[in-house]
Amino acid sequence: NAGVTQTPKFQVLKTGQSMTLQCAQDMNHNSMYWYRQDPGMGLRLIYYSASEGTTDKGEVPNGYNVSRLNKREFSLRLESAAPSQTSVYFCASSLREEQFFGPGTRLTVL
């Protein structure tokens, strides 16, 4: 039982490049989330998926797109990366209130 997995662990991009962050969970959870965490700050919700086939914007969705591919997988895409998107990205999943987080992806945009 791996819980929530994320790939890659680290990524460096140049401004304007695109990439997709992958997230998968094996706990049969309905809800999945993408957060970003900037240094010394809390977690801000980027996008949320209540169930397969549905997605909803969070607090900071601009510059991002998501795909809920199936119940297990929820990906986050940066179409044209900007330095302001340098952050640590966490994926999480939940059945009810308690959220389970993945190990995170550290993204630097130069």
Added chain:
Amino acid sequence: GQQVMQIPQYQHVQEGEDFTTYCNSSTTLSNIQWYKQRPGGHPVFLIQLVKSGEVKKQKRLTFQFGEAKKNSSLHITATQTTDVGTYFCAGPKAAGNKLTFGGGTRVLVKP
């Protein structure tokens, strides 16, 4: 919109001492959750409080939910180096399982 604030932002504690961190919401909460994030790690769920005035203990950690369900506290007794990390409180948004996280209290322990 809903805001969740935590104080203090930083807490320097001598090993063996007690301290308390506080969480305040701009709206009444149906429940409140606490998470711990070790340096370089990811947030890990600690506990959920649901009832007004509820108090729960986990070893040296005591969690309390305010009577008005708008605030919460985490009290740690006899702080150890294993308590180092950032403690976040989080309250649910009006609909769905989405959470609003506080900014966290970063705890540093002096041996």
